[in-house]
Amino acid sequence: xxxxxxxxxxxxxxxxxxxxxxxxxxxxxxxxxxxxxxxxxxxxxxxxxxxxxxxxxxxxxxxxxxxxxxxxxxxxxxxxxxxxxxxxxxxxxxxxxxxxxxxxxxxxxxxxxxxxxxxxxxxxxxxxxxxxxxxxxxxxxxxxxxxxxxxxxxxxxxxxxxxxxxxxxxxxxxxxxxxxxxxxxxxxxxxxxxxxxxxxxxxx
Amino acid sequence: xxxxxxxxxxxxxxxxxxxxxxxxxxxxxxxxxxxxxxxxxxxxxxxxxxxxxxxxxxxxxxxxxxxxxxxxxxxxxxxxxxxxxxxxxxxxxxxxxxxxxxxxxxxxxxxxxxxxxxxxxxxxxxxxxxxxxxxxxxxxx
Numbered sequence: 241x242x243x244x245x246x247x248x249x250x251x252x253x254x255x256x257x258x259x260x261x262x263x264x265x266x267x268x269x270x271x272x273x274x275x276x277x278x279x280x281x282x283x284x285x286x287x288x289x290x291x292x293x294x295x296x297x298x299x300x301x302x303x304x305x306x307x308x309x310x311x312x313x314x315x316x317x318x319x320x321x322x323x324x325x326x327x328x329x330x331x332x333x334x335x336x337x338x339x340x341x342x343x344x345x346x347x348x349x350x351x352x353x354x355x356x357x358x359x360x361x362x363x364x365x366x367x368x369x370x371x372x373x374x375x376x377x378x379x380x381x382x383x384x385x386x387x388x389x390x391x392x393x394x395x396x397x398x399x400x401x402x403x404x405x406x407x408x409x410x411x412x413x414x415x416x417x418x419x420x421x422x423x424x425x426x427x428x429x430x431x432x433x434x435x436x437x438x439x440x441x442x443x444x
Numbered sequence: 445x446x447x448x449x450x451x452x453x454x455x456x457x458x459x460x461x462x463x464x465x466x467x468x469x470x471x472x473x474x475x476x477x478x479x480x481x482x483x484x485x486x487x488x489x490x491x492x493x494x495x496x497x498x499x500x501x502x503x504x505x506x507x508x509x510x511x512x513x514x515x516x517x518x519x520x521x522x523x524x525x526x527x528x529x530x531x532x533x534x535x536x537x538x539x540x541x542x543x544x545x546x547x548x549x550x551x552x553x554x555x556x557x558x559x560x561x562x563x564x565x566x567x568x569x570x571x572x573x574x575x576x577x578x579x580x581x582x583x584x585x
Contacts, residue, residue: 258546291546341546352547362547 246385253300253392254283255333256378257345259290261395262435264427271430277393279380279443286378288393291341293333297414300333300379302392304433329421329433331377331394338405338413340364345375346417348399374398377419388441394434396422541565 265273277288285292307326310319335342340362344352349372350364374396382389397419406413423432541564543550543557550557557563 344547351549353549353551354545354547355551357551357553 250384251381253379253381255293255300256286256290257375259288259376261376262288268428271428273428274431276437277391281443288376288378290378293335293342294337297334297336302331304329331419335415336412346399346403346415348402372398374422388439390438392436394421395424
């Protein structure tokens with residue numbers, strides 16, 4: 241049995257929110273026709289762009305769960321056919337940086353404004369917004385060996401649970417978010433939720 | 445054994461945010477004849493250029509144009525020769541400003557911008573805006 245310790249992955253995920261999704265493939269039946277997201281030089285940012293979430297605490301967890309329908313028959317004890325009927329995807333993490341952009345993404349139904357005039361401020365307005373804005377999520381995790389990385393790109397997410405912000409004397413604000421994915425039906429079938437790429441070398 | 449899942453989709457609102465998409469903008473370049481030349485500027489944002497922080501771009505100078513000359517040499521259409529035109533300092537009275545940040549809007553005093561929507565400011569205000577201590581101001585010639 242061939243074993244490879246180098247393939248055991250351990251390491252944090254760095255998250256970017258927003259930006260432009262890598263181009264969808266021209267063949268709507270071929271998910272591999274889509275462009276693959278990459279990191280820019282020195283892991284500065286994903287080429288999809290976006291705003292870095294910054295410090296996080298605890299794991300950043302990708303959850304993907306397909307649901308299947310199993311066909312049973314009288315003639316066989318086990319099911320003889322299985323078809324997928326649904327799938328769901330989300331990414332959970334805890335943001336420690338209470339920037340207005342992070343709070344905006346976490347709250348979901350907020351409208352932000354940067355005010356450069358006196359007094360300088362960045363504000364989120366919340367309440368009564370009827371539409372849901374989705375955005376791109378990119379998660380980079382470098383390999384433990386420092387050569388190569390994983391890059392998760394979820395095409396359309398929104399914060400499904402809003403926020404629970406603790407303003408506290410003895411504890412840092414922990415902005416826990418669950419980013420749930422919507423299918424992007426403008427992309428090829430098979431590539432409508434996310435792509436997860438493993439790179440064997442660092443970005444040039 | 446047999447599982448079905450009927451997921452209620454509460455997310456009919458599938459509106460896509462306008463993320464960092466800057467539309468074509470028209471640039472008007474003043475010339476010395478008082479004519480304005482229209483020039484199409486293609487999309488200037490690629491994915492690598494999507495800013496992380498607030499960015500204000502002064503896109504171009506646009507008409508009307510003021511010619512600034514010494515008071516003892518009043519400038520009129522009749523007495524301006526080609527040499528005077530070439531040597532006169534030119535100052536645009538207005539500038540087109542584009543906000544490229546991630547916020548839904550950007551406000552500077554009474555002036556309000558939305559990403560990708562050019563707004564015209566008096567040049568004095570635009571220059572004042574450039575002194576604001578953001579790191580990501582750009583001046584585009």
